[in-house]
Amino acid sequence: MSASDLDHLEPGPGIPLRHPLRTTAIVIYATLFLLALTIPRSLTNWLKGFEPNDMQIAALQAAEGLATFSHRIGADRPFAVGRDWFLNAAGKRED
Numbered sequence: 001m002s003a004s005d006l007d008h009l010e011p012g013p014g015i016p017l018r019h020p021l022r023t024t025a026i027v028i029y030a031t032l033f034l035l036a037l038t039i040p041r042s043l044t045n046w047l048k049g050f051e052p053n054d055m056q057i058a059a060l061q062a063a064e065g066l067a068t069f070s071h072r073i074g075a076d077r078p079f080a081v082g083r084d085w086f087l088n089a090a091g092k093r094e095d
Contacts, residue, residue, distance in 0.1 A: 037075050040067035 017023050036043045044067055047060045070076045087094060 036063075036066060037070050039079050040070045040076055041079075043067070 040063065043063045044060065047056060047063050050056045067076070
């Protein structure tokens, strides 16, 4: 089957999306936000690795605010428990 043959395939079941690119972008950004909310340490550590400038400082402050909010509502708790369990099982300690 060549690429041109794909044009002759019947569409799959269901209704095609009217704006597939917008829907895809929403899913991707929602996923990134959910990851930042549940594992905020990764975002702050990533931002700390950049050379300090005004944009990095502002982004780091926003990430630390998100981390504080995440901790306050308990969204980071499952990751913290899993990390503690892994460190204990591996015989490592938090540095």
